[in-house]
Amino acid sequence: MGTITYIKNMVKDKYIASITPTSIYGVKDVCKKIDFSKDNVIVEYGPGLGVFSTYILDNMTKDSKLILIERNNDFVDHLKKEIKDSRVTIYHDSAEVVNEALAELGLTEADYIISGIPFSFLTKDIRDIIIESTYNCLKPGGKFLTYQTFFQKNRYLREGIEIRFSRINDSYCFLNAPPLKIHEGIKE
Template structure:
């Protein structure tokens, strides 16, 4: 990542620290921990939440097979504009709580994988719940949700929603991070 992107990321962090969540972009070790659990040859639809300057987005382009529909959600208008220019083949939206609407407008009936860099700890409990509910509603039955966080505060909310929650520790990131790999959303009413 060029120095220009680092400066932009830092400037956006200081403008809106609760939205950005970190002073520097994710390390390559963290990106690898996020992407390695995904069976990319079986993936037709990908959603990325909180793309920032596009560290994970750039790797997504390399990993996924041709024809994979990719939806990038980034709330910061400056960062989203940058990403739109770099990745014109992807679909873009702002509000992660509108995932189901955005996908259905593109005639998609769910996502095979959802990757999240959203700083859930900085969100109100209502926002966390609303976004996690959208993730469960949008994720296909055999889909996978992967998120990184700097604490384990979100673990109980994930365990309420997924049958399988695996946690991996990534010390080679600033700050060190937990990667949550979640499978099989629990059906409503159980």
């Protein structure tokens, strides 16, 4: 179901950039960097069909908040239909609006920002704006968690993260098709 929906949508929208949702192993590898015992504000860029979103909702506290920012109209419709949870707010927009999205909810900072968006498809200007806004929205100690296919060149994402985040941990998830490269940028 996920793969068919992705392929159908990718024909119309190149920014989906994948033919299948992230595997549960990929989701767990990224989400193990989140401390789910605390109340958190978590933002997700590019939730797609919501594989990360549902895992996060299953694990986060009742007073945590999850903000989803997705630019594809069909995926937004799907998320609105499938996710009925008062802890979630869904924005049909692009990741650059993260500041405004938090402000609309009366929030100024997030604990975690997770991103699955294809940075290699964005212009350098947009990439820089997204990384800068992400950094500014995170609390000290907050994390920017990104995952990309393993063959993506560092110039599209990691080098941008390096400019803002002085601590970055890299890892790989091989139980995903294709394997994922995961960056954990920590705000000092």
